[in-house]
Amino acid sequence: MAKKITTIGGQALMEGIMMVGPKRTTAAFCDEKGNISTQDISVSRITKKYPILGKPFLRGIFAMVDTFRLGYKALSLSADRITALEGEEELTGLDKWLDEHLGDKLTGVVMTIGTVLGLALAIVLFFMLPTMLFNLLQGAVPANISGWRSVFEGLLRIAIFLCYILLVSMTPDIKRVFQYHGAEHKTIFCYEADLPLTVENVRRQSRFHPRCGTSFMALMLLLGILVGFFIPFSNPVLRTVVKLLCIPVIVNIGYEVQKLCARHDSRVSRIITAPGLWMQRLTVKEPEDNMIQAAIAAMEAVIPEHGEDLI
Numbered sequence: 001m002a003k004k005i006t007t008i009g010g011q012a013l014m015e016g017i018m019m020v021g022p023k024r025t026t027a028a029f030c031d032e033k034g035n036i037s038t039q040d041i042s043v044s045r046i047t048k049k050y051p052i053l054g055k056p057f058l059r060g061i062f063a064m065v066d067t068f069r070l071g072y073k074a075l076s077l078s079a080d081r082i083t084a085l086e087g088e089e090e091l092t093g094l095d096k097w098l099d100e101h102l103g104d105k106l107t108g109v110v111m112t113i114g115t116v117l118g119l120a121l122a123i124v125l126f127f128m129l130p131t132m133l134f135n136l137l138q139g140a141v142p143a144n145i146s147g148w149r150s151v152f153e154g155l156l157r158i159a160i161f162l163c164y165i166l167l168v169s170m171t172p173d174i175k176r177v178f179q180y181h182g183a184e185h186k187t188i189f190c191y192e193a194d195l196p197l198t199v200e201n202v203r204r205q206s207r208f209h210p211r212c213g214t215s216f217m218a219l220m221l222l223l224g225i226l227v228g229f230f231i232p233f234s235n236p237v238l239r240t241v242v243k244l245l246c247i248p249v250i251v252n253i254g255y256e257v258q259k260l261c262a263r264h265d266s267r268v269s270r271i272i273t274a275p276g277l278w279m280q281r282l283t284v285k286e287p288e289d290n291m292i293q294a295a296i297a298a299m300e301a302v303i304p305e306h307g308e309d310l311i
Contacts, residue, residue: 008188008302009211010295011071012180013078014173017295019184020070021302027074028298029081034290036297039077043070060255061248067213076111127240130156135234150228158221165282175285183287183295185209191303197296199289207284211262214283215276219254222275 011018016029018041025041045066047054053062130153137152138145168174189205190197209215227246233239261269287295 008191008299010184010188010298011067011074011213012177012184013074014177015081015180016074016078017180017184017291017298018070018074019187019295019298019302020067022304024302024304025070025074026298026301027077028294028301029078030290030294034293036290036294038297038301040301041070041073041077043073056256057252060252063255064251072111072115076108079111123240123244125160126157127243128236129160130154131234131236131239135236146234149234150225150231153228154221154225157224161217161221162279162282165279169282176291178283178285179287180291180295182207182284183291185212185284186287187292187295187299191299197299199292199296202292202296203289207286208277208280209284210273210277211258212276212280212284214280215273216254216258218276218279219258219272220250223250223254223257 008022009020011020013027013029015031016027018025018027025043026038027041028036028038030036043066046062047059047066053059131149133156134149134152138149169178183202185207186202186205187197188209190202193205195201224243227250228243231239231242231246233242257272261273
């Protein structure tokens with residue numbers, strides 16, 4: 001019988017891929033010569049440590065926190081490997097100064113700074129900017145358009161997100177990450193269909209998966225429009241604060257909706273998942289064979305022995 005739903009998921013890395021199973025998380029990396037190496041990632045999950053946080057309408061936000069923690073550690077491993085490969089080159093200028101003063105802590109410091117700056121930029125672009133632009137538009141248009149605030153802000157957030165994805169996808173490194181993303185999806189589909197994990201079988205699978213993080217982001221953006229109708233404030237700072245406070249609620253609702261759609265193949269579920277599947281055309285690309293091999297290596301490492309992946 002095909003495994004329609006499993007607890008196995010994944011994440012694309014720079015020149016690698018991470019698979020998350022019920023009991024084990026493993027990252028597989030592929031070097032320039034096509035050699036594949038794997039490394040287990042140990043992070044205690046909040047939802048496992050405190051079972052109450054794994055209950056419906058609570059588990060969404062904590063599952064996302066666990067995903068961020070795992071992803072952060074996996075990205076650190078990926079960055080360390082790339083740094084090690086480039087370590088043979090003689091460092092100069094700022095790179096040399098940072099290496100001398102930070103040493104092994106350099107990767108963590110750079111990733112922390114990047115995360116903080118990224119969050120700050122996201123808050124400005126996705127929360128404050130849409131509100132400020134609507135306020136300017138409302139002041140310039142005589143008609144009362146206040147009822148369209150949430151729709152305007154939501155559509156602008158979607159447009160900003162799509163533009164960002166299009167821009168980053170033009171860089172060769174991110175394009176390869178998106179290819180590893182495709183390898184992840186295809187491998188999970190192959191496993192869920194109970195087919196042997198071979199390059200040929202994986203290659204035939206679809207690269208668009210309904211439980212993808214991109215689909216989840218699309219769902220969050222759409223749910224944000226609905227929630228925005230119930231936020232009465234027009235001040236950019238106050239409205240942003242309230243929206244940030246609403247994020248746990250939106251994430252929990254979206255998480256349950258996505259799980260429900262993954263379990264039931266109906267017209268309603270296909271309509272709900274359609275925007276996310278379309279958006280995956282930007283973030284999920286056809287992988288190379290060595291990328292598929294890396295995904296298979298990571299998958300085989302996390303497959304449980306006694307069917308604990310079945311829900």
